[in-house]
Amino acid sequence: MSPLCQPKITARDKILAAAVEISHENGAANLSLDAVAARAGVSKGGLLYHFPSKAALMRAMVETFVARVEADLEDTARNSGNLLSAFVSVTGEECAKPIPGAAGVLAAIAEDPDFLKPVKEFQRRLLDRLQAGAKSADDVLLIYLALEGLRSLRLFDLDVLSKEEQERALKAMRMRAKDCGYSYK
Template sequence: MRRDELLDAAEALLQDQGAQALTLAAVAERAGVSKGGLLYHFSTKEALVKGMIERLIADFDALIEAQGESTYTRSYVAATFEAVETGRLRRWAVVTGAAGDPALLAPLREAMARWMRQGLDDEPDPPASQIVRLACEGVWEVATHCSAIVDFAAVRARLLALL
């Protein structure tokens, strides 16, 4: 079994049953592998959560890179809305909710700092770019809890207009 399939099983378990259900035995059962097969890739629950967080960061980095916009902030906006519109947002909510230990979220905090700083000096209006990036974080938060109240297309258009 591949590492990503184990991470998928862990995320699905989190989404369906919550953080309290995340055990190595439950993930192995969900993935259809022996506990030993899971332990080969993830020796502890913390290693599993760390793996999910690392994958989130890599996925969002790749999503930003794939946008091909004229500035980093435009790519960041496009990646944010693509993640919201395709349901990738749910993955973030369940994984970060499962971390429990603030130390496990350190890589995510470091990635967030990088995403907020990256390319700012190359932007036509760095303060506006920073405001737009921060607003995207608000989009993530609202979309996680009550997405029906937001017209995402209108918000996206307005954020891009600020740039």
């Protein structure tokens, strides 16, 4: 893509990216508006224009994280035609690498547990959609719980599965997801 066709990165996006980086590198306790502004290359006033408080910045970090996960899932589902298989694929890919934005989500939740609301709402919508189109809601529920368990192990740096064990689990879930008969809608 030529530089002229690339989407412009806004100051807001730079600020959010800087906040995620700082959360990931230094932990939630070291997320300060001054550090974020410096990392993003904006003045503190510029940061406050977009995010009038640390809480507003953290809320936006959570919402951006959820939107990214949802967009990845929808793109994969459109290509595969199976939402449950897409969920297995997207979550498997996330578990194989650092989760971008996850540290920011944890920082936000530590600051204010109400920031979990958009995550909970997304998860509920997703589970409802997965179960509505499946031959076996029980199989969907088990796959959902297994995937969220893998994600939680990764998120909290508690990975106890070997790479081979994780791949076996994902392979088994992929097979079961295909058998559930869910079509993307």
